[in-house]
Each structure stands twice: as structure tokens, then as C-alpha cells.
Amino acid sequence: MTRFLPVIYLLCSISLFAKAQNKNTAPPLAYHLGWDGKSAILQVSLDYMPANKDSTVFIYGDLNFGGQKEIFNVLQNINTKDKIKLTPRERKITVYHTGAGPTKISYTINGQLVGNPKRATVDELFRPLITPNILYLVPQFFMINPVGHPASEASIQWDTFPAGLPYFMSTAAGAGPAVKQTITLKQEQDVLMLMGANLVINTYKVHGIPYYSITSKSDTINNLKAELKPFFERYFPGLRDFWKDNEAPYYYISVLPLLSIDKPWATGYSQKHGFVMRYSGKFDDDKKRVLAHETSHSWIGNNMQIGNDEFDNQWFGEGFNDYVTMINLVKSGIQDKAAFLGYVNKNNLYDHYSSQVKNAPNDSIAAKFWIDKNYQTLPYKRGFIYAFYFDNQIRLTSAGKLSIIDFLLTLFKRNRQIHAANPAANLTLDDYIAAASKFIPEKQVRNEIQTYLIKGKPLDFKTIRLIDGFKMDYHDSIPVLTIGKTINLKKIYAQ
Template identity: 25%
Template structure:
């Protein structure tokens, strides 16, 4: 459910003199202090009209507290003053009559040991490395409008390299963003390995800090192939730049990821490999560029998770197969695991509204919309193919349509669009399948060709006997050398 915002007007490393004066200037300076590193941040702000502006400080992100990593916030000799509020993460900046205000602060790392999943969103600032989400290091004015922003690293060690949501290198990097999206950025500097490529004239880069058994070029190739496949699917290449970072964390086969502006941050333990799990994470998250990020979702958005998450899982696996990143056998093994989990789940008919109310059932409940949407997408694709209609066309036109202003991904527009793929008599079933009141039918075809269905009956005995019909697929003999057609 992570969001990646990809398409924003961004100018990379342009000469500042060619551009209008920025509304905000940030300078990041890594400073060695005894045996640690800290990050000094210098900010220049042009207030427009008002006498005072609220500043938002890094507080917490993804449940991980960062507030204690900020110190020494002060204004520099301009007549401006800072006034605390009752909320420790908000401070008034009084600047009556001033056309420019300068303030500075320091950020330090809040952990002493290894980065682990669960504290990975907190800034990493240590000798040889700064890795930070904008949410953990940026103090920003609380203004609703987009501002012109200029960011650069200064006084940096000569062997350091730099990558961020807004480009590569020390800068100055120029961008125009709302403060919400500016904080949704990713910043990396230090002893990095970087690889770059081009997808339809736009730079795609990977920046890594850590060591893994795979070659850096393998990760770049994976990112490139997924981005190409997904942009081609939508025939949408309107992306200024894209960065994937990989940061080594502790743990055993641990993997995390977070979608950021024009970028994706990966957190991988040293034993992770480029397997289906990692490939799917990237393909799913990059697909959110069209399915969820540049589009609004109806509220509460859990009502459409079956589409935004479940269909993202379906398309992620599809793109991996069609790009040759997984084999048809791997595709079916992964799908069969999903079918088994769905059709043996006690949450089979858990409604979307239950999910909103905080469903009991933990991960099984959370995963239900993903499974339901993934299987339903297969069924709709196969049903559509049987009558000469294409799920891909319906999904593509739907998503491109809801990208227009004041549209949103919503069940009341999705259901009529998808119903076209079903025979008329089946169309009334769709609402129950999607809402969860009716379980999907295990005997409905998931493929138009290439795979054969077999049904197994499984029993589980708790207090009362439970019986499950579980579908699974294997490749048709004739299709091993042809194509699996999801």
C-alpha cells in the first residue's frame, strides 16, 4: 500500500541563474564530530505576504519516531523569532517585514547499532553514509502551495556520491513541489555504488550501500526491465527520472521497501537475492504509479484495495512473466500458493467494510483484498478473452481516465467497467465478489490457454468439519514452449 509519486515537473541540476529565485533553499552539510557524523541543515525561506509561518518538524513516519534526532533549530540574525507551540513538532516562525529568513538545525542518527526492519525509516547518519527519507530530516513551512525549491550538498567529503528523488550529484537540484511531496523524498549520500541507464530518454539509476551476492548490474537490469514493461503497458513515458536505492540492513532474509517521489527505497539484509519476492515488490510498487498515486482513491480506500492492491499483484506477476523475469512455472507456483491461501482462509467472505472497521485476523485479513483481487483479475481476463474482450484494455482506459482531475478510483465506476468482461448473466455477481459477501468460484477458469485446472478437496477439522475446494494449475503440455496466457 505504499505510494510512489512519479510524475512531477522537475528540473535537474539546472544553472540557478536561469531560473526564478527559489522560495526555499536547503543546504545539507555532513559534519564529522568525534566518532560520529551529523547533518547540518541551512534553510533560506522567502515568506510571501504573511507575518508568520508555521514550521513542521520531522516527528514520526510509519510509526517510527524521529523527533529526538533534531536539535539546535535557530534563526540567523534576521530579526525573525521562533515561538514554540503546544505541539512539539510545530514551531511559529515570526518574520514581519522580512523578505527572507534563514534558519538552521542539526540532525543526528537516533540508533546506535544496525539498521533493522521496524526502525528503517529513521535517518541513517554515520561516517560514510547519509540515508534519509525527507520526513526524517526536512523542516518545512506549513504552506499549501507548491514552492520552487533549490537543494544542494556542501562541504562534502571528496569521495562521496549523491542521489535523491530529484537527481544525482551534489546539486543544486531544482524542483517545484508541495511541502507534503517534498517531504516524501529520498536522500542518499556517502560511500555509494551507482549505476545508471536510460528508459525512453529518461534516466533510471540505482544507488547502493551494502554488499550482496548479486551484481549491481543485475539490480539495475531488473529495475530497468520492470519500468520499461510497465511504462510500455500504459504507453506513458512522462517521467523525469527514477531512482532505486538499496541499503543493507540487519536481519535474516529481511526485505522492506518504500515508494517515494520519483524513487523507491529498498532495505535488504545481506543474504537477500534477486528472487521472485524482490522482483514482485518492485513490480507491484512501480505499478502504483498509475494505480493509486497519480489517481485518487475513494474514501475509505480499503473499499478499493481489492483493485489497487489485488490488481497490482496480478499485473506485477504478469509483467515479470512477459518480460522473461520469471518462468511460467514460477508464475503458476506463486499463483497456486495464493489460490491455496485464499480458498482455505477463514476470511474467505470477509467484507471490505469489516476490513475498514479493523478486522480481526491479522495478516490473513490484511492479505484478503490482495488475494481476492489477484484471483478475480485472472477470472475477468479469462472470461473477457472468451468473448473477445481484454482486461488490459479495460484497466488501462479506466486508470488513464481516473487520472483526470476530480476523478477517483471507486467501486461505482469500476464495477460497470469490469462487468463488460463477463457474460450478461454473471454481471450481477461482481459486486458480491468484490465486496467479499460471495466467495470467488474455484471452478471458474483463470486462464484462456496454457494452463490446466485441477481441483483438490481439503478438509480441516476444528470444532466442526470444514471442507475446502482448492483449485491449482499446471502448465498444459502443449504450452510449455508456447505462452501461458493469463
């Protein structure tokens, strides 16, 4: 029999407000959650102190998080003692206050599985998912933080929940749902919450850092614990060695099956200290590359971003990251020379040089990213191919003494300097140019960025020299890489 655990919180909430007011600081936003373990409905209430006596505006959802234009539809049964106005097209709730002091707004989140195979890869990642066997939440799915509110923290308290179910909250791994957690609002995008009977949670240590894997017993065709073991033993330690970086409070990977798609597939997104993945079918090389790529984003993409908008220079955030991923997959022995060649030739060179949008300029990508798969993959391919070329040029210029690793460590050092002065600041294109110019001439760097990465002209490998053992031929208009039989690729990428 399912047992529910009620929690009395009213007096605690009032006490919180009083203490915060005494300190002359904004009280934290206090979220209370409830789930019966059977339905697709999450009960939510928010206790808050209005920052303005007249009205408070709430915005639900983030269109940049998976392009979910209809996300406001999952927010239902909104209730407050005051008058409210809904503006669905803007995902906006306006509450007009009739009195002073702390107040509350309650609502429900409908996490019903959409069940559309055509949209499964985005709907099961970027919408709340609540079924009898799995509850999947990130704060964007249940928080409606008031616009312009001075609060810097939010508490999360489960008032009712099914007893005994495995539970994981990324910022408080090991704590059960009965324990109230407080996060800074800056942490909001670092939080993952999972609950469900089929969850399997394992703990590892990587260079002394706690690492967690969350998988599901519902997968009956893969032995994920065995498939993931090389990542915890070799790939993740190798990544940290690559970047010479062992500074992290924790890291997790959530690797769960897709529920509404049968064909082999894998997708996911990264958080600051973790990766959320959905997959179907056999956990093959393609899925391992997705896992490796997204976890590699802990550095390029999450920690190091060029420009203030993630779409500004995705050729770096996605493409360079993908090349680093392949380097470390080879170094860790998870993928061999044949797998590397297959990925370079089929997934990058062929796909890019045969693409109808291969010449599209960089500034055209953002508008079509979520609606056109060709544009969605363009920065990945373009950046990967350029990173491969750039690595070769550094190796040739330095007579094999240096590689793209040295360039990236130089850029990472600059990134740390910037964050030390202003944690919210990002690298600029000039920072990239300054770092790259330590390895190849600055004029060449600037010209190549404009020509190949900004304007979008594909590299012409007919005129490009590669390191010994690497050869690029053309089949029709498509470049094809071959690597000499005696070349030890693992040794090359160990340098």
C-alpha cells in the same frame, strides 16, 4: 582526509527573497543542509518569509509514511530568534514572531540506526538513516514546510558535505551536492537523496528514458548488477509496452542492504518515478517479485488510484498491481510457470483462504494496516485473486480475444482524461465499473465488487470456470491452481 565544502548563502538568500517580493509572489522555502560524513546528525536550517506576522506553524513528518508515530523524536536542537512552542503529540512547532521580514529556523535530524531487528524493515525505510557509509533522506525526513504557507517551491542546498562521495538525487541525477536544487512542493514525494562511500550508481536507457540503479558495494553475496540486468533489458521495457506508455522524465531503483537484520527479507516503497528497496540475504525470486511489484506501481497505485484515499480501494492499488506484476514477470522470462504457480498457490490462495481475517470488510483495513500483518497483506491477496478470476472471465467471455490487459488500458485511457482536466483528481469506483462493464455485464461487475472486494467474501472457485488448461481443485478448504503440462503460460500472457 575528509574535506568539507562551505558555501556562503546569506546574500543569495536575501536576493532570493527580494526578487520574489518584487514579483509579488511567495519566496521559495530555502533549506540548507550539512553533514560531516561521520556522525548520524544532519544539520538543517530553513530560510523563509512568514506568511503571517504573528506566528508560523510547522508540522514534521507524515504518519501515513510508514506509520512512524515517534518520528518527531528525530527532530532535535530546534533554534530560532523567536519564541517557540513544541507540541510533540501533534508533531508541531509554533514560532511566535517578534519582528517582520525574512527569518530562519534551524534544527538537527538524528539519523542514528535504531538497530532493532523487529523493526528494521520499517525503520530503515521510513526514518532518516545516517551512518558513516550511507546517508538516506527523503524530504519528509528533513523538511518542515510551514502550514498554509503560499510558497510553491523549495530550494535544497548542501552547505557542508564530505567531498568525493557518490551522491544521487532523484530529481537531479548526475548533479553533485554542491549544486543547489529547486523543487516544487508537489515534487516533494518524488525526491530521494543518497550519499555514501559504498554507493554504486549505474545508468541505463529504457525506450529512450534514463533509468538508474543505486546499489551498494557492501553486499558481498550478490552480484546485483547481473541480477538486475534482466529487469533493464526485458521487464522494464515490457512494462512500458504493456501500458503503451513511454512518457517519463526518468526512473530509478535504489536497492540497498538492510543494516540491522540478517534473515532473508525484502521490503520497499514506490515513488512517482522510482522505487526504494531494502533487502537482506540472497537476491532470490521473492526479492525479484518485490522489485517487480513496486516498480509496476508507476501505473496502478501511483498514476491510477481509485478514490481519494489510498486505503479506499487497495484491492486495486495493491492486488491488481500484483497480478500485473506476475503477468510481466512471466512475459519477460524472469519467472517461469513453476514460480507463477508457487506464488499463486502459496503466497495468495493458501495465505488468503487460511487467514483469520479473510472475511474482513474493506473499510476495516486502514485502521489496522500498520499494526497487524494479516490486515496489511489482505488487500494484496484479495485483489490478486480477484484480478486472476476477472482476467479469466474476460478471456472466456471474449473467446480469448481480450484479457485484463484490454480492461486496464481502457481504465488507463479514462485516467488520462481525468488528469488532463484535473491533475489532482483520481479515478472513481464508477469509472472502474464503467470500464469493466465493457468486458462483462455491469450488473455482475457491481455485484462482485460489493460481494468480494468491499464486503470481503472469498471467491468460491468450486463454482467458477477458468480458461482451458487452468484448473482449480480444493485441498480441504484451500483452492489450489494447476496448469496443464502443455500450456505455454508465457504465450497466454503475451495476449
